[in-house]
Amino acid sequence: MAREAEEKNLAIRTLLKQVNTGDGAPIKLKTQKHLTIALKKQIKSLREELKGRDGKIAMISKNPKITKMEELEVEEQVIAEESKRLKLILEEIAEQRMGGYKEEDILQMKDTIQQQVTLIDRDCLLYTSP
Numbered sequence: 001m002a003r004e005a006e007e008k009n010l011a012i013r014t015l016l017k018q019v020n021t022g023d024g025a026p027i028k029l030k031t032q033k034h035l036t037i038a039l040k041k042q043i044k045s046l047r048e049e050l051k052g053r054d055g056k057i058a059m060i061s062k063n064p065k066i067t068k069m070e071e072l073e074v075e076e077q078v079i080a081e082e083s084k085r086l087k088l089i090l091e092e093i094a095e096q097r098m099g100g101y102k103e104e105d106i107l108q109m110k111d112t113i114q115q116q117v118t119l120i121d122r123d124c125l126l127y128t129s130p
Contacts, residue, residue: 005042012039083124087117 012035060066094113 005046008038008042079124083120086120090116 015031015035090113094109097109
């Protein structure tokens with residue numbers, strides 16, 4: 001629709017340029033009136049479309065449910081990123097500490113870490129669930 005409007009505008013500008021400069025074939029007065037009416041209709045249509053879009057934007061920005069939903073989506077992303085970061089930190093700490101430990105201790109630490117990761121994931125799911 002926008003492309004059609006641009007093409008019409010280009011054609012109209014070309015015709016108006018020809019009329020103003022005297023280039024090309026002379027245009028009858030009836031055609032000029034027709035052109036003016038068509039332009040006025042197009043302007044009115046575009047203004048109404050603009051009002052409709054402005055109304056939708058205002059409605060969306062004023063609707064608290066939509067705003068709250070967007071905020072929750074951003075929070076969910078932040079929590080997921082923080083969860084991944086903490087998971088990596090726990091794994092790094094466990095790897096650093098495993099150097100001087102026995103096999104038994106390492107398995108116990110891995111279990112503890114896995115339990116903590118499971119708790120973090122569960123908490124993230126509980127927090128982000130509607």
